[in-house]
Amino acid sequence: MMAGRRAFWRLAVLLLALAAARGQETYRICVVEKFNSTKKASTYCTVLDEKGSQASCVLGQSRLDCFRKITKNKADFAVFPAEDILAASHYGSDEVAVTNNIRVFSKQPFQMQVAAVVRKAANITYMSDLRGQKFCHPGYGYSTDDWTQVMAQLFEQEVVPQRCEQALTVAENRLKSSSEFFKSACKAGPWAPDQAVDRRLKERYHNLCALCDDPDACATTDKYWERRGPLFCLTDGVGDVAWARLDDIDLHFGISSHVEPVTAAKDFSLLCPDGRQEPLDTPQHCTWMSRPWPAVVARKKVTQSIQKLISSLQDAKPHSWQWALLHLVESFNQDIVPLDKIMPLEDYLHQAPGFLKAYSLPACRPPRTVRVCTRSNVEAAKCRMLAQAAQALGVWPDLACVPGVSAEECALSVQEGNADVTVTLPQWQHVARRKYKLKPLLFEFSPDTSALYEVAAVVKAGKGIRNIQDLKGKKACFPSYDGVGWNTMVSLLKNNGLLTKSCPFSAALGEFFSEACVPGLNATSNMNSLCPSEINNTFAGEAGAFKCLASGKGDVAFISMNTVKKYTDGNSKEAWAKDLKSAEFRPLCTNGSSPACFLSWATPGQVMVYSNISSTRHEEIYLTFLTLQDYFGKKMKTPGMFQLFSAFDNYSNVLFQDRTERLDTLAGLQREKPLRHNYERMLEALAPCSGALPSSLPAALVAALAATRLFR
Numbered sequence: 001m002m003a004g005r006r007a008f009w010r011l012a013v014l015l016l017a018l019a020a021a022r023g024q025e026t027y028r029i030c031v032v033e034k035f036n037s038t039k040k041a042s043t044y045c046t047v048l049d050e051k052g053s054q055a056s057c058v059l060g061q062s063r064l065d066c067f068r069k070i071t072k073n074k075a076d077f078a079v080f081p082a083e084d085i086l087a088a089s090h091y092g093s094d095e096v097a098v099t100n101n102i103r104v105f106s107k108q109p110f111q112m113q114v115a116a117v118v119r120k121a122a123n124i125t126y127m128s129d130l131r132g133q134k135f136c137h138p139g140y141g142y143s144t145d146d147w148t149q150v151m152a153q154l155f156e157q158e159v160v161p162q163r164c165e166q167a168l169t170v171a172e173n174r175l176k177s178s179s180e181f182f183k184s185a186c187k188a189g190p191w192a193p194d195q196a197v198d199r200r201l202k203e204r205y206h207n208l209c210a211l212c213d214d215p216d217a218c219a220t221t222d223k224y225w226e227r228r229g230p231l232f233c234l235t236d237g238v239g240d241v242a243w244a245r246l247d248d249i250d251l252h253f254g255i256s257s258h259v260e261p262v263t264a265a266k267d268f269s270l271l272c273p274d275g276r277q278e279p280l281d282t283p284q285h286c287t288w289m290s291r292p293w294p295a296v297v298a299r300k301k302v303t304q305s306i307q308k309l310i311s312s313l314q315d316a317k318p319h320s321w322q323w324a325l326l327h328l329v330e331s332f333n334q335d336i337v338p339l340d341k342i343m344p345l346e347d348y349l350h351q352a353p354g355f356l357k358a359y360s361l362p363a364c365r366p367p368r369t370v371r372v373c374t375r376s377n378v379e380a381a382k383c384r385m386l387a388q389a390a391q392a393l394g395v396w397p398d399l400a401c402v403p404g405v406s407a408e409e410c411a412l413s414v415q416e417g418n419a420d421v422t423v424t425l426p427q428w429q430h431v432a433r434r435k436y437k438l439k440p441l442l443f444e445f446s447p448d449t450s451a452l453y454e455v456a457a458v459v460k461a462g463k464g465i466r467n468i469q470d471l472k473g474k475k476a477c478f479p480s481y482d483g484v485g486w487n488t489m490v491s492l493l494k495n496n497g498l499l500t501k502s503c504p505f506s507a508a509l510g511e512f513f514s515e516a517c518v519p520g521l522n523a524t525s526n527m528n529s530l531c532p533s534e535i536n537n538t539f540a541g542e543a544g545a546f547k548c549l550a551s552g553k554g555d556v557a558f559i560s561m562n563t564v565k566k567y568t569d570g571n572s573k574e575a576w577a578k579d580l581k582s583a584e585f586r587p588l589c590t591n592g593s594s595p596a597c598f599l600s601w602a603t604p605g606q607v608m609v610y611s612n613i614s615s616t617r618h619e620e621i622y623l624t625f626l627t628l629q630d631y632f633g634k635k636m637k638t639p640g641m642f643q644l645f646s647a648f649d650n651y652s653n654v655l656f657q658d659r660t661e662r663l664d665t666l667a668g669l670q671r672e673k674p675l676r677h678n679y680e681r682m683l684e685a686l687a688p689c690s691g692a693l694p695s696s697l698p699a700a701l702v703a704a705l706a707a708t709r710l711f712r
Contacts, residue, residue, distance in 0.1 A: 027306060030058045030066035030075035031328055032640045040328055047324035054309065055325045062643045064088065064385055070299055071095045077298035077306045079329055082111070082291050082349065083148060084641055086359065087388040089345040097300050098339060098348040099307035101293040106335040110352055111294070113246040113287040114151055116271040117231070117280070122240035127275045130159055134211055135182045136233035136242040139225040140189035146291075147227070149394025150358050154289055155243045156181075157361045158273065164364040169620040170396045172201060173364060179205040186211035186233050188218050188225040193626035197619065211238050228252060235263040241271065246283055255281045273354075289354035296329065296336075303342045311338045359391070368397040370624050372655075373410035373419035379655050382648040386632070386655075389642040395627050397620065411436040414610050420621055421609055423655055426453045426602035427483040430683055434482070437611045441618070442625055443603040443680065444645075444660040445669055450562065451659035454598040455485050455679070456587035458549060458557045458564060465555065467588060468492065474555035475530060476513045477548035479541050481506075481520035484679055485558030488600040491682040517548050530554055543567065547576055549585075561587060561598070602679035603669070604657035625663055634661050 033041035045057035058075040060066035067088045069075040079102060080088065088096075104111075118124045122133060138152060153174065160181040163173050171192060178185065185208045192198045202209055202218055209218035211233060212225075219225070224233040230242035231252040244252075253268070254261025269277040272286040298306040310329060314336060316322035330336060339348075349355055374380040380403055387399035402419040404410040408431075410422035415436040424432055432438040446452065459465045465474065478485050490505045493512060501508040509516070510527045517530035519540035530553050532538055539548040542563045549557035550567075564585050567577040587597035607625055609618065630636070632644040645661070648654040666680055 025054065025302075025305065027055050027076045027302065027309060028058045028074075029055055029325065029328055030060045030069050030078040032060050032063055032066065044324040044327050047319070048321050050321055053321035055321060057328070061646050061648070063640050064389060064642045065648075067091070067096075067297070068385075068649070070297065073299065076302050077296055077310075079294055080297050081146075081294045081641075082352070082355065083392040085292070085295060085297065085345050086349060086356075087385070087392040087641075088297070089349065090388050091385060093345045095300060096297050097303050097342050097344055098295045099298050099303050099342055100296040100310050100336050100338050102295065102330050103293050103335045103337055106337060110290040110292060112146065112291040113283070114154065114289045115244065115246050115249060115283060115287045116155055117234060117242045117244060117249060117268050118271045118277070119234060119240050120267055120269055124241065124271065124277075127159055130241065131181055132183045133240040134238065135178075135185040135187075136211065136224060136230035136239035137185055137187045138227060138230050138243065139187055139220070139222070140191065141220045142189075142226065148392075149396075150392075151289060151291070151394075153394065154354075154358050154361075157358075157363075158288070162362075162364070164366075167616055169616055169623065170363050170368055171620075171623060175201060175205045175208065179208055183207070184210040186213075186215075186218075186222070186224045186229075186239065188212050188222040188229070189220045192623055193630055194623060197623065231262070234268070246287055249280065249283075253280050287353070289358050290352040291355060292349055292352040293337075295348060297345070307338050307342060310336055363396040368620070369400040370397050370421060370621050371400045371402050371419045373402045373404045373413045373422045374655065375404050375406055375410055376654075378649055378651045382654045386628070386642060386644070389632065390628060393631055393641075395624065395631065397624060399624075407432070411438055411608075414438055414608070417610070420613075420617075421607055421625075424606050424608055426605070426679065427480055429484075429602075429606055429608075429680075430482050430487050432608055433683065438608040439611045440606045440666075440680065441609045441622055442607040442663040442665060443669060444605040444607075444657055444662075445603055445664050446657075446659050446661045448659060448661075449601075451604055451657065451661075453484060453602040453604065453679075454560055454562075455488050455558055455600050455602070456561050456598045457489075458546070458559055458561070458585050458587050459555060460549070461584055461586050463555065465588065468496070469498070471556055471588075472498070472512055473514045475553065476509075476516040477530065477539060477545040477554035477557040477559075478516065478518045479545045479559060481518045484600065484602050485545070486518065487683065487686065488679060489558060491686050492599055494686075515554075517545075517554065519544065543574075550576065550580055556588075558599070598677065600677050600679040600682060604660050606680075607663065629663050633663075 031041045031045070033039065041057060041059060048055050048057055058069060060069055060078070063078070063080055063084050064087060066075060066078040067080065067084070070078060085098070124130060124133065138147065140152065156174070156178050160177050163177045165173055168176065175191065187208045190198050191201050206215070209215045212218050213223035222229070224230065224238070227245060227248050230239070230244045231248060233239045234242040235252070249255070251257055251259055252262050253265040255265060265280045268280060270280055270283060270286045271277055273288050276286070278286045296306065296310055313322050313326040313329065316326045372383055374383045380401055383399070383401035387401060390399055402413060404413055407422070407424055407428045410419065411432045413419040414422050415438065421441070422438070457468065457471065465471065480486065489509065493499050493509070498512060499508040500511050506521055506527055510525050514526065515529045516527045517539045518527050519531065519537050521527055530539070530548060538544055542559050545557040545559050546563050546567055548554045564582055566572060567574065568580040568582040568585070589597040609621060628644060632642045634645060645656050646658055652658055
């Protein structure tokens with residue numbers, strides 16, 4: 001009897017335990033794997049899958065992507081540095097709050113503080129005494145992500161009267177202001193992301209390199225570059241005032257550490273923001289800016305539970321799920337400190353003196369912006385997040401996002417001065433140049449040839465068409481008028497003397513081909529005889545041109561070979577492509593049996609501006625996009641905050657193409673890849689023709705082309 005009761009109670013306890021386990025909440029941490037060299041996700045996320053775990057992983061494209069996932073209830077929490085929290089505070093912050101921060105030193109309230117050190121012998125009694133002094137600055141081009149442009153520029157922003165000449169870029173205005181304020185300085189490292197611009201600026205404002213150990217180079221190899229550099233510049237007797245981190249000041253002068261000081265502290269003092277001077281060992285209220293520690297941000301509905309969970313991880317047993325989660329949250333045995341009060345993002349940042357103020361100092365009055373026209377809601381969302389991320393890292397001028405609905409509307413917006421920039425795809429580039437007077441500022445590029453848009457003359461195998469000359473009198477299928485295929489053939493036939501007419505191009509090609517379908521061409525001649533009705537033109541775009549060829553209507557289609565792959569060998573569910581085999585089609589080679597049988601290659605996209613833009617504004621926008629690429633590109637300086645060239649909200653090719661590696665000039669591309677058959681060079685060399693462009697492309701054609709994602 002007693003044995004039966006014991007068995008009953010064991011069963012009851014087991015059932016209760018199982019019920020509790022089933023009701024146990026699992027919390028989702030968002031982690032970024034792609035740019036994390038430690039590969040934490042692949043190492044520790046699998047451990048979280050074990051039975052009884054209260055956590056699971058959600059992978060994010062970037063840290064700000066993780067933030068969006070938290071606000072959309074696709075994740076519960078993640079860890080963010082201060083700049084991420086600042087960017088996120090402008091973007092759906094009502095849904096989240098800060099629960100814990102992650103500290104290297106538990107007793108230090110802030111991750112970093114920045115201060116100014118002056119030589120007592122320089123007789124700097126008031127702020128006004130700084131004029132004409134010698135300034136030691138950490139410089140630019142750090143490989144770490146804990147020293148932003150905002151921190152680097154803060155001292156000068158506060159003490160140097162900032163000029164704002166319209167004839168100078170924002171960057172040059174800053175340099176000129178400092179050059180005229182200080183007698184000399186050492187500001188080593190790259191002043192601009194373009195080497196030619198960097199050299200020109202350093203020649204023009206060379207006194208800002210005069211204090212460097214190698215003033216002619218003024219480079220990242222200089223003795224006085226990087227964190228400790230300004231302090232050596234000061235204590236070597238070269239400069240009068242240095243801008244440095246407080247922990248480096250402490251170490252350099254041996255204030256509270258046991259390290260042998262470089263020099264005695266008695267000859268130097270801290271210069272406070274209110275003009276006071278204090279001994280080096282009393283930095284209270286004498287720092288100019290404090291940076292908050294990285295913090296755990298969670299959905300508001302689960303903040304209490306997340307704080308409790310995260311705070312309990314310090315006692316995790318090795319190889320348990322708690323141990324795995326601990327490694328995903330912190331690094332190098334940092335301390336996880338629960339906040340006394342769970343607080344909104346902005347309140348958390350406000351606790352660090354000077355942090356938010358540093359972002360309120362305008363770079364120029366009136367402020368300048370680079371206005372980017374976006375063509376969809378998802379592009380607008382990505383643009384806004386890019387703008388906030390750029391501002392948080394001190395990229396000037398600021399970005400602004402101008403809504404649009406199509407490539408044509410954005411091109412018009414730039415032409416009329418309502419936007420500064422539009423990003424186009426290859427098929428739209430020539431129309432943007434000719435009709436809207438735009439010009440390329442930068443080109444998207446990838447060394448992966450599959451990311452380039454290569455146009456081939458695709459024919460059916462076994463039809464006896466062996467070369468371009470054999471196309472005379474044949475029926476042609478083009479994706480669109482004035483697109484890459486069209487302009488490539490105009491250039492190729494013209495340069496090879498195969499056109500009997502020179503202008504208009506539509507008439508010239510009309511004499512070369514017997515019939516054609518050229519969607520968007522306002523003509524009733526043989527150049528549109530193959531097309532279905534314009535209202536329902538199923539031959540528009542890349543897929544349409546291939547359908548025109550595959551159906552037997554045309555003899556040649558000027559399309560990408562990637563399109564052939566996409567719609568053959570069972571890769572497409574389209575009824576017309578169901579039985580197509582790639583072996584049935586082949587590209588014509590312009591150079592015998594060359595393995596690269598394409599007529600032209602175009603970059604994945606172009607950043608375009610108005611042709612009549614001033615040289616100053618051209619350079620300002622150019623440098624802005626190169627800086628964005630430095631911070632958020634494939635070789636980013638701040639790994640993981642945001643991605644310029646990646647999917648966004650599960651949409652591919654938003655604003656820029658996912659496979660783009662970098663933005664570059666045409667000259668820059670030539671150093672990477674020979675520009676033979678390059679479409680952009682073809683356009684440069686293609687003389688204008690009097691044949692009129694259509695006033696606008698038909699809406700049905702625009703929709704068809706947009707569906708191919710080769711036209712936006």
